[in-house]
Amino acid sequence: MITSVSINDSSIRRSAEIARALGHPARIAILKILAERTTCFCGDITEILPLAQSTVSQHLKALKSAGLITGEVEGVRTCYCLNPDGIKELQSLLSELSNELVQTCC
Numbered sequence: 001m002i003t004s005v006s007i008n009d010s011s012i013r014r015s016a017e018i019a020r021a022l023g024h025p026a027r028i029a030i031l032k033i034l035a036e037r038t039t040c041f042c043g044d045i046t047e048i049l050p051l052a053q054s055t056v057s058q059h060l061k062a063l064k065s066a067g068l069i070t071g072e073v074e075g076v077r078t079c080y081c082l083n084p085d086g087i088k089e090l091q092s093l094l095s096e097l098s099n100e101l102v103q104t105c106c
Contacts (some may be wrong), residue, residue, distance in 0.1 A: 015093045021066030022090075026051060026059050031082070034069060039081045 005012070022028060029049055034040055045056050060080055063069045067086035071078045 011093070011096075014089075015097060018066050018068070018090055018093060021062050021068055024059065024062075026055070027063055030056070030059055030063060031068065034080060034082050039079050041077050041079060043077070 007013070026049060030045060033045055033048055037044070042053060042056050042060060045051075045060075046053050049056065051059075060069065060071065064071055064080075067083055068090060069080050069086070070083045071080045073079075
């Protein structure tokens with residue numbers, strides 16, 4: 001049982017960072033696209049989602065900053081894919097949080 005909680009706790013801060021990265025439907029869609037395709041270029045995503053290339057780039061930047069995806073430069077383009085370590089961390093943090101919430105739910 002948790003008796004004290006601090007917003008400065010690194011696990012809470014990291015959970016919030018990942019939650020912010022997941023806080024837009026386009027970002028969830030991008031993760032699903034990358035999961036299906038293994039790798040993808042920004043232009044490939046704009047062909048699927050009704051978003052401008054600059055908008056997709058901003059969403060990719062947020063996901064990359066959170067560590068959920070990686071991007072490797074290939075010539076003038078960047079190839080994006082899921083970051084296995086980031087996805088495992090996401091799964092672990094969400095699982096831990098949901099387990100804590102379920103245990104204390106009325």
